[in-house]
Amino acid sequence: MSRRILVVEDDVYIRDSIRELLEDEGHTVVCAENGAQAFAELETMRHSPDLILLDLMMPVKDGFQFRTEQRADARFAHIPVVVMSADPHLESRRSVLDARAYLRKPVDIDLLLAATAA
Numbered sequence: 001m002s003r004r005i006l007v008v009e010d011d012v013y014i015r016d017s018i019r020e021l022l023e024d025e026g027h028t029v030v031c032a033e034n035g036a037q038a039f040a041e042l043e044t045m046r047h048s049p050d051l052i053l054l055d056l057m058m059p060v061k062d063g064f065q066f067r068t069e070q071r072a073d074a075r076f077a078h079i080p081v082v083v084m085s086a087d088p089h090l091e092s093r094r095s096v097l098d099a100r101a102y103l104r105k106p107v108d109i110d111l112l113l114a115a116t117a118a
Contacts, residue, residue, distance in 0.1 A: 002026045003050040005116060008038040008066065009084070010058040014105075020054065021109065022116065023053040035066030036060045042076050049079060051116060054099070067097055081114045 005022055009015040010033050019029045028050065035058060042048065043089035052070075056063035063079065070076045083097055085091070086105040094102060101115040 001117070002028065003116065004028045004030070004047060006038060006049040006052045006079075007031045008033075008035060008052060008058070008063065009055040010034055011055075014055075014107075018107075018112070021112070022043070025116075027116065035061030035063060036071075038066055039069060042070075042079075048076065049060060051100075052079055052081045053112075054081050054083050056083060056087050056090075056097075064093075064096070067099075069080065071098070084112075 005027050007018050007029055009076055015031050015033065019031055022029045025072065030045070032041050054063045054066065067081060070079070078079055079098040081099045082097045082103060084103045084105055085108050087093070090102055090104065100118065103111055103115060
């Protein structure tokens with residue numbers, strides 16, 4: 001099933017690799033390099049994405065700030081989020097993020113594909 005996915009990742013190599021992988025799987029992908037840019041993308045998209053892949057540690061606006069704003073905005077609160085992070089404290093932060101899934105970096109491709117298909 002083809003989905004619209006917003007990838008929020010500051011590392012250009014990781015971002016481009018994920019974009020290419022997901023496009024090869026038939027998804028439409030929009031990318032943002034930080035939370036501020038991601039929120040701007042959400043506000044200009046004609047159709048909301050079906051899923052957001054969200055890094056946590058980014059400059060300008062990190063994933064925690066983005067997720068707080070997203071959840072507070074009725075236009076975007078319904079969009080499911082999959083967190084991708086190398087944060088060693090990810091397990092203890094799950095309740096704050098309330099995401100659909102949590103993927104530890106480096107992200108396993110099979111787990112990423114499974115999380116985007118769910």
